Amino acid sequence: MYRLIKNGQILVDSKLVQQDIAFDENGLITAIESNISTTDYEPATIFDAQGHFVSPGLIDGHVHFRDPGFTDKETLVTGSHAAVHGGFTSVIAMPNLNPVPDNIADFKTLVDRNATETVSHTYQFAPITNGLTEEELVEMPAFKAAGAVGFTNDGHGVQTAQTMYLAMQQAQALDLPIVAHVEDMSLVNGGVLHDGAAAKRLNLPGIPSVSESAQVARDIELARATGVHYHICHISTKETVALVRRAKADGVNVTCEVSPHHLLLDDSMITTDNAMFKMNPPLRSLADRQSLWAGLLDGTIDIVATDHAPHTAAEKAQSIQKAPFGIVGSETAFSLLYTNLVVNGPFSLSQLIDWLVVNPAQLFNLKQAGQLNVGDLADIAIFDLETPTTIQATDFQSKGRNTPFIGATVLGTTVLTLVAGQTAYQRSE
Numbered sequence: 109m110y111r112l113i114k115n116g117q118i119l120v121d122s123k124l125v126q127q128d129i130a131f132d133e134n135g136l137i138t139a140i141e142s143n144i145s146t147t148d149y150e151p152a153t154i155f156d157a158q159g160h161f162v163s164p165g166l167i168d169g170h171v172h173f174r175d176p177g178f179t180d181k182e183t184l185v186t187g188s189h190a191a192v193h194g195g196f197t198s199v200i201a202m203p204n205l206n207p208v209p210d211n212i213a214d215f216k217t218l219v220d221r222n223a224t225e226t227v228s229h230t231y232q233f234a235p236i237t238n239g240l241t242e243e244e245l246v247e248m249p250a251f252k253a254a255g256a257v258g259f260t261n262d263g264h265g266v267q268t269a270q271t272m273y274l275a276m277q278q279a280q281a282l283d284l285p286i287v288a289h290v291e292d293m294s295l296v297n298g299g300v301l302h303d304g305a306a307a308k309r310l311n312l313p314g315i316p317s318v319s320e321s322a323q324v325a326r327d328i329e330l331a332r333a334t335g336v337h338y339h340i341c342h343i344s345t346k347e348t349v350a351l352v353r354r355a356k357a358d359g360v361n362v363t364c365e366v367s368p369h370h371l372l373l374d375d376s377m378i379t380t381d382n383a384m385f386k387m388n389p390p391l392r393s394l395a396d397r398q399s400l401w402a403g404l405l406d407g408t409i410d411i412v413a414t415d416h417a418p419h420t421a422a423e424k425a426q427s428i429q430k431a432p433f434g435i436v437g438s439e440t441a442f443s444l445l446y447t448n449l450v451v452n453g454p455f456s457l458s459q460l461i462d463w464l465v466v467n468p469a470q471l472f473n474l475k476q477a478g479q480l481n482v483g484d485l486a487d488i489a490i491f492d493l494e495t496p497t498t499i500q501a502t503d504f505q506s507k508g509r510n511t512p513f514i515g516a517t518v519l520g521t522t523v524l525t526l527v528a529g530q531t532a533y534q535r536s537e
């Protein structure tokens with residue numbers, strides 16, 4: 109177990125500054141100084157960061173761990189190892205499991221398993237309604253008491269305005285967010301790709317942008333009326349960006365996230381029938397993608413979350429028409445974003461850390477995460493910003509290898525991840 113990190117670079121007022129970090133046996137940071145003496149530390153407990161970037165542990169507000177129900181895709185163990193490999197020390201897991209944890213006994217079991225079986229800090233969202241698709245709300249107060257950090261039917265939009273309205277009233281009273289997968293099924297029409305160039309080219313049914321934005325518009329009005337914290341998952345369209353921008357200006361309590369793949373890919377890049385490009389929401393047009401960058405820049409979009417969605421190789425080897433929606437993201441998010449948004453893009457490392465650490469901690473009220481200060485838990489990720497590395501499926505800890513980013517060359521791979529001072533991932537030299 110390390111107790112002192114020497115020679116790291118940490119962000120201070122948006123600039124990288126060389127600092128050492130010491131922490132105690134309880135995993136609490138005891139000192140952050142420019143040159144901490146090593147004499148109090150056994151040689152074996154010192155980690156030489158060699159000038160690499162020492163970040164507060166990343167926070168992923170949107171992962172699918174598939175356990176129970178789909179453990180051929182992922183388990184709590186493999187999913188959390190994937191998270192820490194990517195530098196994420198805290199994650200929030202989605203409840204689209206089998207059985208859906210919509211009764212309090214199953215939910216408590218899941219919260220206990222998250223605590224004992226995962227190597228990350230693993231928080232849990234509760235369902236909004238029974239089975240994620242029924243109209244009857246779960247017993248929301250009991251789920252809050254059991255540790256739910258929010259309510260979501262992710263994978264399914266809430267189809268009925270009245271159901272969403274009632275859920276928002278209750279969530280508001282409980283001071284927890286409604287976390288919305290927005291998708292009006294009456295507008296989806298069996299689509300599998302964005303209703304645009306690629307769907308036409310490959311002669312596949314399209315998913316129109318209004319299937320997302322129409323429900324966002326409805327929900328913003330319901331959020332305005334109820335005062336709830338309304339958080340939108342994985343936004344993908346320019347219309348959604350515009351709606352959220354206006355709602356924020358109006359003072360509606362709305363926040364939203366974007367996934368790395370919606371920032372880095374668009375449907376002009378889908379040239380063959382390759383299900384690695386199939387996810388929900390779908391990759392939209394270049395104009396949509398540009399609006400997501402603009403949304404990050406002006407604060408309309410609050411956080412980046414991976415929507416890590418593992419599936420089996422056999423499932424994703426099928427055609428786009430047949431394969432399930434979703435790609436993995438935990439292990440590639442930081443390096444892809446650092447390479448494309450910071451090194452080759454207009455953003456700063458400090459902005460990226462805001463979207464991956466500072467803002468998600470605040471937004472989901474994760475009190476023990478998001479900081480590197482004396483007294484805080486030593487949730488730390490160290491990234492190598494210098495050495496180019498090729499993304500390889502064989503390096504993944506996840507059971508899922510379903511990503512179109514295999515083969516990409518990136519900067520920013522993870523060197524070491526500490527969760528509460530304990531080594532959760534270490535790169536082999």
Ligand SMILES: NC(=O)N[C@@H](CC(=O)O)C(=O)O
Nearest residue numbers: 172262263387388417433434
């Ligand atoms: N994003 C996806 O394409 N798939 C997710 C569900 C979801 O996040 O809506 C999944 O659970 O596989």
Ligand SMILES: [Zn+2]
Nearest residue numbers: 262263289341
């Ligand atoms: Zn979703």
Ligand SMILES: [Zn+2]
Nearest residue numbers: 202262263415
């Ligand atoms: Zn999801």
